[in-house]
Amino acid sequence: MPLANFLSAVRELILDTDTFADNLDDRVADYTTRFPALSPEEIQDLAKITPDRLKIYTSTIFHGEKSTLLNHFACSFACLAKYWEEAYRRKFSEVGLVRALHRRYPWETNQTITLANNYVRYVAEALTEIQNVCPWIVDLTNLELLSLITKREHSDVEARDSLQEDELLQLTVEEILSLKAQIPEYVHFEQFSYDVIEVIRSFHQKSSIDTVPTTKNPVSAICGRNQKLYPRWAKTDIRLHDWLRDRRQKAQIDIEELADFFLNSIADPADSEEEVFILFLRTLTSFINAGILVISRT
Amino acid sequence: MGNYSLSALGGGIGLRHAYFREIIEKKPACNWFEIISEDFMDYGGRERESLREIGKHYPIIGHGVCLSIGSTDPLDMEFLHRLKAFLHEIKSPWASDHLCFTMVDHTNLNDLIPLPFTREAVTNCVERLKIIQDTLELPFLIENVTRYVTLSDREMGEAEFLSTILEEADCGLLLDVTNVYLNGQFHGYDPLAFISSLPLKRVGQIHLAGWEPASDGTIIDSHDAPVPDVVWDLFRETIALTGPTSVLIERDKGLPPLSDLLKEATQADQIMHASCKDNKVHAAG
Structure with a gap:
């Protein structure tokens, strides 16, 4: 044709x-x-x-892609900007990065998630020099990608459907243990080699890359979305992370079963029963607030 | 009822994330909102929920940027069916997209690239528009795009190209008055003469937008400024020709307070109503 x-x-x-x-x-x-x-x-x-007219499209296309990526990967872009010169001995260009990305992995669908996946892959596979200077960058892009996916996932249940922290704290121990919870479809489980949760928290507070991991420090984390439907990450013990991940398909989780696991596998045997229960409640409320567990009111 | 058997909703604005909270909490007076369908259709979460809430109080019209009507890649039928389900869910009374291509060789160009004005391109667009309309089962409008280049005008000009497709595909026109004005500047034609030559009975909606010249002076259809007086003037003359319709104030960047955009939508309403009143007086006279 x-x-x-x-x-x-x-x-x-x-x-x-x-x-x-x-x-x-x-x-x-x-x-x-x-x-x-x-x-x-x-x-x-x-x-x-005339080429200058064609170049208007080149410019609007790559500036548009840059804006889309910056919306979802603001923290890793800030990292690239901060460490680029040290890694590559030349100035960082956001649009230059997007053009290079497009050359290596053309955007093959009309969906933003494809561009986002391409970016994460590009950082991991093509930007090896910057990984020497900023070894947590791959973890960071993965975290930002999962935040984007979590934010946009369809779900039948949301954090606001859950029994809330103030309601939970008014219940007796027996009432709490009789509760049932659900892990919504949007929840994602991930393990990072570096503590990039702290990098992103600091970035959101200060809009700059101040807190960076100095050594490898494996972190297990779960991403949910809060009552306002914004993605929220909770760092958690690896054993609890895996226990919940293995039950994500279950229609319901018994809080008593979760408490038993917490008591027997995670709690410090030296702690008193009361101290363990307070720690368990703190963990439970952090999951409720991040929309990782939705606790039925009935 | 306006042209092309669609409701004439008057002035409306493009629904952008930054305005969600204010619209949900204050429910300001606005005839309707237009959304970019692809910004919502595949997603749950905050965007979709806000849209659902706003849709309880205002008409929402879905406008697309990804159908790639003029492409030679196969139509993405799976996408089209998802779009249909979404448009029906939000009760969009009609749908629209641009007369251009955005994908080719399975590569997303992420912009609205104009088509060559050839008979072959007409045939291709008409075939695809028939499938699109049959699938969506909604009135469908095609929008004239801003074009910084002319890819080919050996066989026909833009007005003939657009008019032929509208007639042969039997679809409606989303007339972007700003795009016509800018194209007139870029390619040296009279915008009103261009508009007058189109089958205006097919106009089902109008777009108005403004732009800020880039630092090097290049004019881009950037949707980042209020509608300028030259476009209001052209709109005034256009609406006198088309009669009442639905008029959207487009703003994508440099978003002002919501009240500023609502004022522009009201201005569009006032111009439209004044024009219709004048026409009635002339008809009676």
């Missing part, structure tokens, strides 16, 4: 062409070589377009 060849040539000129010949005849010669499937008339049509 000739139209397909023509549109394909337009795509190549807009997305993948850095330099254009200045005059029409040179562009005709260049395009004739590059686009052999086009007719002479079609080559003339394309060559008549």
Whole structure:
């Protein structure tokens, strides 16, 4: 189909062409070589377009992709900006990064999540030098990706459907242990090699990269979304993380069963029963507040 | 009832995340909101819930940016069915997207790239628009895009290209008055003459927007400024030709207070009503 060849040539000129010949005849010669499937008339049509007009599209496309990525990966972009020069001995360009990303992993769907996945993959597979300077960057992009997914996931239950912290604290121990909980569909479980939860918390408070991990420090974390439907991460003991992850498909979790596991596997045997229960309640309320557990009121 | 058998909703604004809370809490007077369907359709969470809440109080119209009507890649039928389910869920009385291509070679260009004005492109668009309309089962409008380039006008000009597709595909027109004005500036034609040459009975909606020139002076259809006087003037002349319709104030960047956009929507309403009143007086005279 000739139209397909023509549109394909337009795509190549807009997305993948850095330099254009200045005059029409040179562009005709260049395009004739590059686009052999086009007719002479079609080559003339394309060559008549002055490169500065085509470059408007190149600019709006890559600035648009940069804005989309910055919305969801603000913290890792700030890290790239901070450490880029040290890693690559040249200035960081957000748009330059997006162009390079597009070259390596073209955006093949009309969905933002594909672009987001491409970015995370690009950082992990192509930006190896910066990983020497900023080894937590891959964990950080994964965290931001999971936050995005969690934020947008469909779910039949939400944090606000749960018994809330103030209601929980008015119950007796027996009443608390008789409760049932559910893990909503949006919840994600992840283990990071570095404590990037603290990097992102600090970034949200200060809008700059101040707190960075100095050593590997594996962290197990769970991402839910709070009553306002914003993603929230809770760091947790690996054993509790895995126990909950293994039960995520269950329709209901008995709080008593969770408390038993907490008491027998996580609590410090030296602690009193009261201290253990207070610690358990603190963990439980952090899960409720982050929308990781939704506790039925009945 | 306005043109193309669609309700003439008057002035409305584009629904953007930054305005959700104020709209939900204060429920300001606004005839309707337009959303970018792809910003909501596949998602749950805060966006979808806010939309559901706002939809209880205002008409919501779905406007798309991803159908890639002029592409030669196969139509994404799975996407189209998801879009249909979404549009029916939000009770959108009609739907729209741009006459352009956004995907080719299975690569997303993330922009509205104009088409060559050729018979082959007409045929391709018409075939795809028939499938789109049959699938969505809603009145469907195509929007004229801003174009910084002319890919080919050997066979016909833009007005003929657009008019032929509208007639052959039997669909409606979302007339972006700002885009016509800017294209007139870029390509040296009279915007009102261009508009007058279109099948205006097919206009089901109008878009108005403003722009700030880039630092190097380049004019981009950036939707980041109030509608300028030159576009209001062109709108005044256009609405006199089309009759009452639904008029959207588009703003995507540099979002002002909601009240500023609502004022612009009211201004569109006032111009439309004044124009209709004048037309009645002329008709009676």
